[in-house]
Amino acid sequence: MQYISTRGQVSPIGFIDAVLMGLADDGGLLVPEQIPQVAPSILKQWQELTYTELALEIFSLYIDDEIPRADLQKLVESSYATFRHTEVTPLQKLSDDRYVLELFHGPTFAFKDVALQFLGNLYAYVSERRNSVIHILGATSGDTGASAIEGVRGKEGIRICILHPHEKVSKVQELQMTTVDDANVLNLSVKGNFDDCQRIIKDLFADIDFKHRYHLRAINSINIARILAQTVYYFYGYFQAVKQGSPAKINFSVPTGNFGDIFAGYLAKKMGLPIHKLILATNENNILARFVNEGLYQPGDFKETYSPSMDIQVASNFERYLYYLYGEEAGIVASLMAQFKTDGRLTVSGDILAQVQGDFAAYSVANEACLDTISAYHQTYGYLLDPHTACGVTAADQLAAPGEATITLSTAHPAKFDEAIQLRQIKQTYPPQIQALFAKPQFQTVVDGTNEAIQAQLEKFF
Numbered sequence: 001m002q003y004i005s006t007r008g009q010v011s012p013i014g015f016i017d018a019v020l021m022g023l024a025d026d027g028g029l030l031v032p033e034q035i036p037q038v039a040p041s042i043l044k045q046w047q048e049l050t051y052t053e054l055a056l057e058i059f060s061l062y063i064d065d066e067i068p069r070a071d072l073q074k075l076v077e078s079s080y081a082t083f084r085h086t087e088v089t090p091l092q093k094l095s096d097d098r099y100v101l102e103l104f105h106g107p108t109f110a111f112k113d114v115a116l117q118f119l120g121n122l123y124a125y126v127s128e129r130r131n132s133v134i135h136i137l138g139a140t141s142g143d144t145g146a147s148a149i150e151g152v153r154g155k156e157g158i159r160i161c162i163l164h165p166h167e168k169v170s171k172v173q174e175l176q177m178t179t180v181d182d183a184n185v186l187n188l189s190v191k192g193n194f195d196d197c198q199r200i201i202k203d204l205f206a207d208i209d210f211k212h213r214y215h216l217r218a219i220n221s222i223n224i225a226r227i228l229a230q231t232v233y234y235f236y237g238y239f240q241a242v243k244q245g246s247p248a249k250i251n252f253s254v255p256t257g258n259f260g261d262i263f264a265g266y267l268a269k270k271m272g273l274p275i276h277k278l279i280l281a282t283n284e285n286n287i288l289a290r291f292v293n294e295g296l297y298q299p300g301d302f303k304e305t306y307s308p309s310m311d312i313q314v315a316s317n318f319e320r321y322l323y324y325l326y327g328e329e330a331g332i333v334a335s336l337m338a339q340f341k342t343d344g345r346l347t348v349s350g351d352i353l354a355q356v357q358g359d360f361a362a363y364s365v366a367n368e369a370c371l372d373t374i375s376a377y378h379q380t381y382g383y384l385l386d387p388h389t390a391c392g393v394t395a396a397d398q399l400a401a402p403g404e405a406t407i408t409l410s411t412a413h414p415a416k417f418d419e420a421i422q423l424r425q426i427k428q429t430y431p432p433q434i435q436a437l438f439a440k441p442q443f444q445t446v447v448d449g450t451n452e453a454i455q456a457q458l459e460k461f462f
């Protein structure tokens with residue numbers, strides 16, 4: 001399989017090079033040259049596979065034999081051996097038409113582990129095979145950082161620097177990142193918000209000279225390996241729902257920030273998984289819901305919410321969707337993105353907007369509504385949702401029609417966001433792994449949110 005850029009200015013490259021490139025050299029995002037098609041007969045066979053067997057099949061379609069199958073199998077098995085649940089992502093049935101796919105059984109209790117345990121191992125494999133150093137640079141609204149660090153801490157040939165917005169991540173997220181004392185980890189706590197962190201990273205990666213000099217590699221959800229790893233649980237969750245007797249129409253509701261997770265669902269659907277509705281749930285930072293419902297893509301004012309990992313204004317994976325929306329015409333995408341850069345907005349209407357609304361249903365969840373859902377589901381089902389998952393569940397309740405079953409992706413364990421849970425007087429006991437963090441010393445450097453300040457730190461570290 002070859003990979004190309006959404007902006008059309010990168011000659012086709014293989015899977016490993018696509019993973020190493022991260023953001024495409026022309027500023028676009030990498031996509032597979034064709035999307036593999038999975039026939040219904042194959043889907044039927046896949047229903048019987050374990051999570052890791054399924055992951056191996058799906059990855060093979062995108063990697064061909066660039067990584068020998070035996071090696072790939074080892075990578076997949078070691079990546080999911082760190083999960084606390086034998087099913088990796090178990091499906092919880094709350095009622096006949098409400099399911100929750102628990103993606104938080106990895107080392108950091110958020111769904112990012114599903115992709116980043118794999119990417120960490122993949123980087124280590126590539127570093128060894130190509131005998132090259134790998135320096136990872138990433139920005140996080142909280143969960144990616146913890147998960148990425150957990151994926152590569154202590155690994156030979158790899159260093160990692162993660163930027164997080166100073167005092168704008170949850171306490172548990174902060175502790176998960178900053179209590180790691182491996183020498184190959186640097187935490188920068190940036191004065192600013194997540195969009196500032198993300199902008200700095202984008203600028204540094206766009207400086208091709210800087211990127212090559214320091215062997216910089218991406219870990220953010222623009223990395224194609226992350227998207228692929230995330231398609232797996234759509235298949236897996238769908239199959240489990242069918243086995244548990246779900247009605248024929250199965251929706252997914254996805255708590256959305258950077259559009260990575262829901263793009264994986266879009267890809268799974270394009271591969272042939274018969275997902276009914278893809279529900280895009282946002283919090284009050286609702287640029288994506290406004291895009292789907294009104295055809296306007298324009299950052300609004302930043303709002304603080306109970307689901308900080310979805311607090312974004314510009315969704316870094318959105319360009320991948322635009323590419324397919326405009327019939328895989330890289331020229332159109334390049335000019336749209338240039339227009340977005342100058343005008344700060346994009347609009348779609350007519351047939352294109354109708355297409356968007358055929359691909360997604362979207363709902364933006366207000367802060368109080370999110371907490372109301374946490375209380376209601378705790379009371380009705382005895383099930384504690386974290387605030388991100390609660391956004392997904394709220395959107396499902398709003399947008400699923402009678403006779404449709406909806407699987408909400410549960411993107412985090414509630415213990416990661418106890419600040420919000422406490423507002424509804426719900427008491428939870430922390431898992432022992434999280435409890436233990438509070439007694440550990442922290443390692444982080446507080447820095448100004450400027451490119452120069454970050455660059456100076458990186459030059460010292462790498």
Ligand SMILES: *Cc1c(COP(=O)(O)O)cnc(C)c1O
Pocket residue numbers: 110111112143144221255256257258259260261262309310388411412
């Ligand atoms: C990252 C994250 C999201 C958003 O996922 P995207 O792929 O950025 O859309 C939602 N919930 C949690 C808990 C997250 O960590």
